[in-house]
Amino acid sequence: RKEVEQDPGPFNVPEGATVAFNCTYSNSASQSFFWYRQDCRKEPKLLMSVYSSGNEDGRFTAQLNRASQYISLLIRDSKLSDSATYLCVVRTWRDDKIIFGKGTRLHILP
Amino acid sequence: DAGVTQSPTHLIKTRGQQVTLRCSPKSGHDTVSWYQQALGQGPQFIFQYYEEEERQRGNFPDRFSGHQFPNYSSELNVNALLLGDSALYLCASSLAGQVPPDTQYFGPGTRLTVL
Numbered sequence: 039r040k041e042v043e044q045d046p047g048p049f050n051v052p053e054g055a056t057v058a059f060n061c062t063y064s065n066s067a068s069q070s071f072f073w074y075r076q077d078c079r080k081e082p083k084l085l086m087s088v089y090s091s092g093n094e095d096g097r098f099t100a101q102l103n104r105a106s107q108y109i110s111l112l113i114r115d116s117k118l119s120d121s122a123t124y125l126c127v128v129r130t131w132r133d134d135k136i137i138f139g140k141g142t143r144l145h146i147l148p
Numbered sequence: 149d150a151g152v153t154q155s156p157t158h159l160i161k162t163r164g165q166q167v168t169l170r171c172s173p174k175s176g177h178d179t180v181s182w183y184q185q186a187l188g189q190g191p192q193f194i195f196q197y198y199e200e201e202e203r204q205r206g207n208f209p210d211r212f213s214g215h216q217f218p219n220y221s222s223e224l225n226v227n228a229l230l231l232g233d234s235a236l237y238l239c240a241s242s243l244a245g246q247v248p249p250d251t252q253y254f255g256p257g258t259r260l261t262v263l
Binding site for chain 2: 042046069070072079080081082083084087125129131133134135136137138139140141
């Protein structure tokens with residue numbers, strides 16, 4: 039089983055729709071979780087951290103389920119500018135090991 | 149406040165050659181991590197430098213080596229280039245000693261093409 043797994047997509051979603059991605063991780067010792075956004079041929083940029091209690095930032099909501107070892111990202115009222123690849127990142131503190139998923143491609147359709 | 153910078157932006161090399169990539173961390177950061185991102189893949193951790201020493205290393209051969217300077221900037225060197233080394237090389241900086249560990253901020257990357 040891969041350490042961090044994501045559905046590569048692409049997810050083709052009409053503008054204004056709601057879309058959700060999941061990411062599963064295998065190391066139960068993982069302690070920090072993030073979603074990064076990467077535009078084509080650009081560097082990854084931090085979208086949001088993911089906390090156990092769940093967190094929201096505008097149209098974006100991130101959730102963590104430690105029991106099932108997955109994190110999710112929900113995008114409401116999607117915009118054309120949300121088209122990008124979304125990378126799931128898992129981190130363990132003891133050895134500061136950071137693992138990226140392969141990313142999920144999202145295309146928002148006009 | 150300058151973010152993470154990398155040079156060069158693009159590089160074309162041939163098999164067997166050697167390459168050096170450079171990274172300057174975000175102001176106030178002391179730790180530099182290097183990643184390789186092949187097309188269609190997520191970034192893969194190469195190694196991390198702190199206090200001018202390699203602190204951690206991913207699953208990369210010895211052909212990949214690095215250095216960190218007293219001003220916290222860093223270099224990634226790759227010897228005996230292979231076609232499979234073609235990728236986007238990303239540098240990320242952070243501040244050590246934070247609990248939880250500090251967020252890593254990425255530079256724009258160097259796109260290396262090996263012919």
